[in-house]
Amino acid sequence: MQTSFDIIVPIFGLIAIGTLVAYAGLLSHAVGEGLARYVFVIAVPVLLFRTLAQVDFGDANPVYLWLAYFGSAAIAWTLGTLLTRALTRCDHRTGVIAGISSSFANTVFVAIPTLDRAYGEAGLEPLLLIISIHLPLMMIASTLLVERAVVLDAKDKGERRRTMSVLETAKRVGRNLITNSIVIGIVCGLLWRATGFTLESHLNEITRLIAQTAGPVALFALGMSLTRYGLRGDILASSIVTFISLVVQPAIVWLVTTRLGLPDLWVKGAVLTAAAPAGVNAYLFATYFQVGEKLAATTILLSTMLSVFTLSAWLLILSPT
Numbered sequence: 186m187q188t189s190f191d192i193i194v195p196i197f198g199l200i201a202i203g204t205l206v207a208y209a210g211l212l213s214h215a216v217g218e219g220l221a222r223y224v225f226v227i228a229v230p231v232l233l234f235r236t237l238a239q240v241d242f243g244d245a246n247p248v249y250l251w252l253a254y255f256g257s258a259a260i261a262w263t264l265g266t267l268l269t270r271a272l273t274r275c276d277h278r279t280g281v282i283a284g285i286s287s288s289f290a291n292t293v294f295v296a297i298p299t300l301d302r303a304y305g306e307a308g309l310e311p312l313l314l315i316i317s318i319h320l321p322l323m324m325i326a327s328t329l330l331v332e333r334a335v336v337l338d339a340k341d342k343g344e345r346r347r348t349m350s351v352l353e354t355a356k357r358v359g360r361n362l363i364t365n366s367i368v369i370g371i372v373c374g375l376l377w378r379a380t381g382f383t384l385e386s387h388l389n390e391i392t393r394l395i396a397q398t399a400g401p402v403a404l405f406a407l408g409m410s411l412t413r414y415g416l417r418g419d420i421l422a423s424s425i426v427t428f429i430s431l432v433v434q435p436a437i438v439w440l441v442t443t444r445l446g447l448p449d450l451w452v453k454g455a456v457l458t459a460a461a462p463a464g465v466n467a468y469l470f471a472t473y474f475q476v477g478e479k480l481a482a483t484t485i486l487l488s489t490m491l492s493v494f495t496l497s498a499w500l501l502i503l504s505p506t
Contacts, residue, residue, distance in 0.1 A: 192303050192500060196295075196404060197493045203408020217409030220402055228399035229293055230370025233316070235392040236309050237374025238384055247314045249445045254315050254455050255322060257437035258288040261429050262326075268429075269422045269480075277334035282467060282477030283422060285327050286484040287429040291464035292316055293367070294407040295489075298400035299457055299496060304450060311454030317371050321362055323466070331474055410465070411486055423483040426463070430488050431495040435460035439502075453503045460499045462488035 206212050265287025270280040290296060292312065300308040362368050384392060438459040442452040463484045471481040 190497070192299070193493060193497045196298055196302065196496075199401060199404035200408035200411070200489070203405040204411050205408075206405075207409040207412040212409065214409070214413070217406055220406040221410060224293065224399060224403045224406055226366045228395055228402060229297065230366045230373075231392050232297070232309075232396035232399045233313060233367065233370040234374040234377065235384065235396050236306060236313055237371060238377040240306075240310050240313065249447055250311060250314055250442070250451055250455060251318060253438055253441040253445060253447070254459065255318075257434050257441065257459060258323075260437055261434035262288040264433065265426050265429050268425050272425065273419070273422050275422070275480075276476070277337040278331060278474060279422075279477040279480060281327075281330045281334045282471045282474075282481055283426050284330070285323075285470055286423075286426045286463045286467040286481055286488075288434060289323055289327075289464045289466045290430070290434075290458055290461040291407075291489075292319060292458060292461060293464075294403045295461040295492065295496075296458045298404055299461070300454055301400055303457070303500065304453065307450060308454055311451040312458050313371075315455065315458055316367070320365065320368060324361060327466070327470055331470060335474070407489070411489060413482075419480040419483055422480050423487050426480070426484045427488040427491060430463050430484075431460060431492055435499055456499060456503060457496070460492070460496055462492040 203217070207214070207217060262284035266280040266284035269275060269283035270277075273279075275283075292315070296312055297309065300312055383389075435456045439452065439456045442455050447455075463481075465485065468478070468481040468485060471477040
């Protein structure tokens with residue numbers, strides 16, 4: 186209990202400080218956005234590069250980790266969509282946003298700091314394997330399903346809507362991926378690793394110093410960003426989605442990874458990644474397609490606040506007896 190407390194309090198303490206600073210007007214929203222951009226463009230890519238360039242995954246097979254994690258994400262997505270549509274009678278597009286919010290965890294702002302604080306750099310290994318295909322898979326699935334939902338909603342209204350072709354979808358996703366700093370950091374880390382070079386003195390120290398800022402700045406920036414969301418409505422749907430995100434998905438990951446006999450640290454990394462609150466990507470999709478913004482925003486705030494309790498519980502469950 187004390188160990189979990191020592192891990193969680195600093196994490197959510199930094200989030201709370203960021204929120205209070207934003208509410209008090211000590212720093213502007215522009216500063217918060219700048220800090221968040223620094224995390225995405227500089228700190229996390231450097232952290233991923235540094236870790237991938239040096240990490241040793243041993244003989245464990247990442248395919249089983251991917252199957253366990255993304256299989257659970259598919260189940261969470263489906264549950265979020267079906268339950269939200271059944272209970273709130275929302276349209277197809279809002280149902281997809283509910284599914285994205287249920288399964289698209291906040292890997293950058295919450296999972297990375299949590300795993301790093303709980304298990305050190307070794308704890309980031311399973312997260313890196315997940316992140317390496319997380320963004321492409323989830324972006325492709327999100328884009329395809331939202332586009333399909335747009336057509337279904339138009340059909341329900343008696344309208345005709347052209348379906349985006351596979352080539353158009355591939356181009357859109359491809360453009361987003363090749364310009365994404367996190368993807369670039371992963372690719373550079375893998376390429377450096379392939380050369381067999383080590384991170385020598387000065388380069389090692391520079392990347393270490395930058396990487397160390399990723400967690401604290403991410404948490405502070407997340408706290409500042411929460412003032413933009415608030416409880417905007419759709420409380421029932423957001424509560425359903427939050428429960429799936431914080432409890433159901435990590436429970437499925439835990440059951441599957443333990444049954445598959447994955448290394449203990451991989452089990453912990455996958456479960457805590459799945460147990461992270463809803464990420465901002467759901468809100469970005471919602472605003473882009475102009476549907477489900479209230480649901481996505483409320484879910485981000487609600488899941489982030491409640492994750493202080495659920496992450497503590499998962500840390501206790503995963504701790505050795």
